[in-house]
Amino acid sequence: MDWDKLRIFHAVADAGSLTRASDTLLLSQSAASRQIRALERSLNATLFHRHARGLILTEQGELLFDATTAMKKRLDNASARIRDSEEEVFGELRVTTTIGFGSLWLAPRLTKLYEHYPDLNVDLMLEERVLDLPMREADAAIRMKEPSQADLIRKRLMSVRMRLYASPGYLDRRGPPGGMEDLAGHRLICQNANSFQVGAGATLVRELMSHKIASLLTVNNYFGVLQAVINHLGIGVLPDYIVEDTPDLVRVLPDVESSEVPVFLAYPEELRHSKRIAAFRDFVQDEIIAYRKRMKELGAH
16 A cells, blocks of 8 residues: 555545645645545545535545554654654655666766765666656656656756767778768668657657668667667767767767757655755756766867
């Protein structure tokens, strides 16, 4: 049973009103209502009688409220003990992002986060599917577009563009293309234009595919594309942030790139005061600042 749903249920039952409970929880009424409905589905039971005057617990709801009241007392006691001790960042933090960004940019930098917070346990969920943060499928997300879900705090981190890269070994063997028409003599490595990816990347792939291509390799994530490129298989469509950690790659056709892709950090409103979230947010922002500085230096050379 989901602890967060039980917490929201308890607040609603105690207040007898979604409106009053939402104010206490710093959560929107719609988000609280979704959590209650999800809890009822998981229990296969109706917990509230709903009418114009507010919410009244059913018999099943009364049983659950008795249990959550006892739980809350124990949790309040534990919280008081924790607050009395030295405050530290610890426990599980569930972070979701795309396979490409998570494996190529975020994971290699987590060493610094663990150095500062060795008791933090990060559950890194890499997938293209957008997880539901208000429903607590994850605690925080880094997404390649502005989140559309309500009840989220969001912060724009940086921008990314998809560009063409090849290894020096491949270019020594095949020579660099001078223009788009020269792609006919090369192998293109990219995601399929119809696969789940940012729209800007798919648009660039379709543009490249409109030209005659000698050979094609499609991979369903950028990590696979990068592995093929560094092993001299061809010219790959990759996000520009890979340059910092793979500086030997050579940019091909510098005038060819996707439109700008915004990168956002998002987390639920209810986690606004979470120390784990604050630690992760500050870590990511510091890494973005350092990344921008290094990319600026690379561009100057």
